[in-house]
Amino acid sequence: MNPTRYLTALENFILKLQQLPGADPEQISEAMAELCIILRFGKVEVITYENQAAERLGSFAANCFYDSGKACKSACISKRITAIDEKIALYNIHSIEGEAEWTEEERNRVNIFIAILSMFNEKSRLAKLAHHITYYDSDLGMYNLKQFMKCAGGLCHSRRIDQFTVVRFNLKRFSAVNQFIGRENGTLVMKKLIGLIDDLLDDENELICRIGGDNFLTLVKSDKLQPILDILSGTSIIYDEPHNERIFITATVGVFIIKDIGSVNLPTDIMDRVSLAAHIAKESSDTDVVYFDDDLLARIKHNDDISVNFQKALEEREFLVYYQPKVAINGRHIAGAEALCRWIHNGQMISPGEFIPVLEQGRDICKLDFYMLDTVCKDIRRWLDNGMNVVRISVNLSRRHLSDTDLLEHIIEIIDRNNVPHKYIEIELTETTTDVEFRDLKRIIGGLQQAGISTSVDDFGIGYSSLNLIKEIPWNVLKLDRSLLPAKGDENPVQKDVMFKYIVAMTQEMGLECISEGVETKEQVQLLEDNKCNLAQGFYFDKPLPVEEFETRLDENYFYDR
Numbered sequence: 001m002n003p004t005r006y007l008t009a010l011e012n013f014i015l016k017l018q019q020l021p022g023a024d025p026e027q028i029s030e031a032m033a034e035l036c037i038i039l040r041f042g043k044v045e046v047i048t049y050e051n052q053a054a055e056r057l058g059s060f061a062a063n064c065f066y067d068s069g070k071a072c073k074s075a076c077i078s079k080r081i082t083a084i085d086e087k088i089a090l091y092n093i094h095s096i097e098g099e100a101e102w103t104e105e106e107r108n109r110v111n112i113f114i115a116i117l118s119m120f121n122e123k124s125r126l127a128k129l130a131h132h133i134t135y136y137d138s139d140l141g142m143y144n145l146k147q148f149m150k151c152a153g154g155l156c157h158s159r160r161i162d163q164f165t166v167v168r169f170n171l172k173r174f175s176a177v178n179q180f181i182g183r184e185n186g187t188l189v190m191k192k193l194i195g196l197i198d199d200l201l202d203d204e205n206e207l208i209c210r211i212g213g214d215n216f217l218t219l220v221k222s223d224k225l226q227p228i229l230d231i232l233s234g235t236s237i238i239y240d241e242p243h244n245e246r247i248f249i250t251a252t253v254g255v256f257i258i259k260d261i262g263s264v265n266l267p268t269d270i271m272d273r274v275s276l277a278a279h280i281a282k283e284s285s286d287t288d289v290v291y292f293d294d295d296l297l298a299r300i301k302h303n304d305d306i307s308v309n310f311q312k313a314l315e316e317r318e319f320l321v322y323y324q325p326k327v328a329i330n331g332r333h334i335a336g337a338e339a340l341c342r343w344i345h346n347g348q349m350i351s352p353g354e355f356i357p358v359l360e361q362g363r364d365i366c367k368l369d370f371y372m373l374d375t376v377c378k379d380i381r382r383w384l385d386n387g388m389n390v391v392r393i394s395v396n397l398s399r400r401h402l403s404d405t406d407l408l409e410h411i412i413e414i415i416d417r418n419n420v421p422h423k424y425i426e427i428e429l430t431e432t433t434t435d436v437e438f439r440d441l442k443r444i445i446g447g448l449q450q451a452g453i454s455t456s457v458d459d460f461g462i463g464y465s466s467l468n469l470i471k472e473i474p475w476n477v478l479k480l481d482r483s484l485l486p487a488k489g490d491e492n493p494v495q496k497d498v499m500f501k502y503i504v505a506m507t508q509e510m511g512l513e514c515i516s517e518g519v520e521t522k523e524q525v526q527l528l529e530d531n532k533c534n535l536a537q538g539f540y541f542d543k544p545l546p547v548e549e550f551e552t553r554l555d556e557n558y559f560y561d562r
Helices: 003-019 025-038 052-057 104-135 145-157 174-181 183-198 222-232 267-283 294-315 352-359 364-385 399-403 407-417 435-450 467-471 493-509 522-530 547-555
Strands: 041-049 061-067 071-082 088-096 142-144 164-171 207-212 215-221 235-240 245-249 251-257 289-291 319-328 334-345 348-350 392-396 425-430 454-460 477-480 513-517 535-537
Touching: 003 025, 003 104, 025 041, 025 061, 025 104, 041 052, 041 071, 041 104, 052 088, 071 104, 088 104, 104 145, 142 145, 145 207, 145 215, 145 267, 164 222, 164 267, 174 183, 174 245, 183 207, 183 222, 183 235, 183 245, 215 222, 222 251, 251 267, 267 289, 267 294, 294 334, 294 352, 294 364, 319 364, 319 547, 334 352, 334 364, 334 535, 334 547, 348 352, 352 364, 364 392, 364 399, 364 407, 364 425, 364 547, 392 454, 399 435, 407 435, 425 435, 435 454, 454 467, 477 493, 493 513
Parallel strands: 142 207, 251 289, 334 392, 392 425, 425 454, 454 477, 477 513, 513 535
Antiparallel strands: 041 061, 041 088, 071 088, 164 215, 164 251, 207 215, 235 245, 319 334, 319 535, 334 348
8 A cells, every 4th residue: 555645545535524514424425435445445334323222222323425335244343432422423444345354554544544534523413513502492493592693693794684574472371371281282382383483484594583481583574574473463272182172372572673774783783672672562461562663762761761760759759649539429528539649850740651650660669659658648647637637548559569578567667657547548459460469469458457457459340350359358448440330432331330230239248348430420420329339539520639639628528519
């Protein structure tokens, strides 16, 4: 054997392997052909096993990289190599039938050849594995966020991103789905839903990826947006085919339609915008789909201004308490009032509808609630000291408070610090949406009852109110939402009349006070009288009043005209 020819062929083999993008058998065969001829190889094959168990069971994959057609079955050098992850490769190098046996030097060169080939195969395999780990979600076998960033980055660089729309979505209440059908079936449902969307994607730059849990991101041509939204608005997925068991899946969705190339220079710009829209959609009670646009950006800036200015406004007492009277239908006198918050900032009144939802996104709403309770207690103490007629005042507390294990102590501390008799305070809380919140609510209401502080369930009938809410929790007052009152233009006024009648009757049978809010017409007042609902609150009698006007009402023992 010519040593120079061998070394040249070996060098060419190594160089060709280094230039290969991956472990493609055909390309590897081409790279080694010359060296195999020089080394008198009859056949080069590699048998791989996933692990030792697969090897024992005889489960393998085989690749033949070179075959002269004259391989000697009996003359073979074999080498078994076990990788770090327990994958096993068996390298079999056969000599040529009828030729002289390999010399010791040739056998050493065969071993060198195996070492080089195995190193290349292992390097290629690990590179492929690293790529998969980097760009794929292992649980669902789909792309992850890194792949999205890579693909979106390429489209930004090529200035083609304006042809695409990005959709970020969260599967609604999917933890409950897992509890109901089991985690394995839940994963199956998730895969099937993603498969429906993936079937719509046919452009090489379109993709859907998982960004964690039940959150996903889709990059699609803009003309495919509506079919995707149709799927996400609600799709029935079969998870048990033999029994045709299925479950209905919906999602909250953020959408960013990329119309202007100049508005996004980096994939992070895209993520910031679509994530913002998705967050608002998830928090919203009005819609499941939110589009990112200039109006949304302005809204976010406005919300940020509210958050930034809140603490200073609280310290400078820009938040004022307005009192809306609760009127006894029999007698038309003030029987109580609800404390409502108004914000006067730079001489302008900011609507509660603007700042309350923003503060409820964090813990700031809790600070405001305690501020309101403290202010109300100070007003009551002043009225008592001045010998005025005092009525019970209700104060709203956000559901955010339910996570506070010391809430009961905080409420009582504020009332007692202001030396206010507990009978003059009523705490309003809304219905809950989870079992954990329900247990916390029950604990807090029970504690307030023991302390002699009245409680009311606010907005009963507006959401998913259940009889369990009033059966299991010892409320004093049930406050009926305005939506239960018949109004002009109602499609089913008779149905509303019946519902109102029986809810009031049930409440009274249970020994609860019943008050109807949002009373605006004479006909609605008559409905209250007919059904013996003796408490009303609404513009028919009075709007929310500044403290001075409300004090005048109390001081004069004000009566409303019939």
